Amino acid sequence: MSARTDEEATRVQNNTGITPDSLRKTLVEKLEAQHVDIEDLSGGCGQMYEAIIVSPQFAKKTTLARHRLVNGTLKEEIAAIHAWTPKCYTPEEWEKKKPQ
Template sequence: MDMQQHLTEQLTTALSPAHLQVLNESKNHSGPATQSHFKLIVVSDEFTGLKLIDRHRFINQLFKEELTHIHALAMHTYTPSEWKMKQGAPASPQCAGGSKS
């Protein structure tokens, strides 16, 4: 299963996002896993009135099973008005885990 495509489809169905990016950042990290690190940028009206923690809880619940296979999931969640003001998400930090041999 292609995890990036799966995450994209699930987020599209659950949140009807105005903007969605699902980035596979696994290649930036050590280790053999090719589908282990993802960054989500989700802009949805569904986030209106929700605190950041509640937006993240929603996504964590949506991907409860998938998170047993994913090492890192960076979530950047915005309402359309927040996204209009920000016009971008922060860069992902460098991976600190894993051994590089």
């Protein structure tokens, strides 16, 4: 569900309790993420997120395995939002890829 107004967006976020900060906190705690950048692509309604996640737990895992790990960690949160796009990197991969 997309919010049509700012008031509706605030109500949706209050009902789900899902914010970029809450997602970031969970990823840092459960995946030992060293860097988490979450962008709300929904215009503030909290229903569409894209994330860059850097964690040593991604080492020796395929992209699919990394996404499954993240999605399993955020299972309840993902069920409450419309769209979730993670981009997962090991610390070494992120050092090579991150914007200079």
